[in-house]
Amino acid sequence: MKPFPRLTRDEEERATAIHLEAFVIDGLTVSSHSRQQFSKMIQGGVNAANWTIAEPEHDFRQCIHDITSWYSLLRSNEDKTTFVVTARDILQAKKEKKVGIIFGLQNAKPIGDEIGILQVLHRLGLRIIQLTYNERNFIGDGAGEKTDCGLSSFGERVVEEMNRLGISSISLTVEVERVLRPSSCQRIRWFSRMPAQEDSATALAIRAMKN
Secondary structure (H helix, E strand, O other): OOOOOOOOHHHHHHHHHHHHHOOOEEEEEOOOOOHHHHHHHHHOOOOEEEEEOOOOOOOHHHHHHHHHHHHHHHHOOOOOEEEOOOHHHHHHHHHOOOEEEEEEEOOOHHHOOOOHHHHHHHHOOEEEEEOOOOOOOOOEOOOOOOOOOOEOHHHHHHHHHHHHHOOOOOOOEEEOOOOOOHHHHHHHHHHOOOOEEOOOOOOOOOOOOOO
């Protein structure tokens, strides 16, 4: 692989100016949620980040505990972070030179088989939810399953409810990185009126996925 060409001084200055002017949002981060990390992101020009606030295997009770811990973390870092529940919060974070924290999940396991829990999590600040992880849940198959059944009937209703909750604020974005097969992606896009987020998916045309 050829090394990247070095930029001239003028090119570096122009690139820096473009970066600082742009809105930079980290689509998915699981990095350590520490004051030092927040400072590094601000220094790097990151305006907001979809932060995974709970482990993929956590259930509803554990997820609530995780959210409570994040509330405390945000309170102790108010000079560096902004809790993002609307798009306006991201604008404010950039203006104040802070990093906006968007609550996200990499698995819908906390929902279980109760759609009503979505509204509870939304009220608590959750704005991005990945439907499945490696294993199958009530919503659909995960990336580690041998089958490709896409969304279940329950999963279709979940996506519809996520759309409904997205009307008054940033939508609960549907992530499809762990539902990589074509049939799954098509069904999610069909039922979701909001944009589907594919932030770390692997194109099967480039590299076949091995279970």
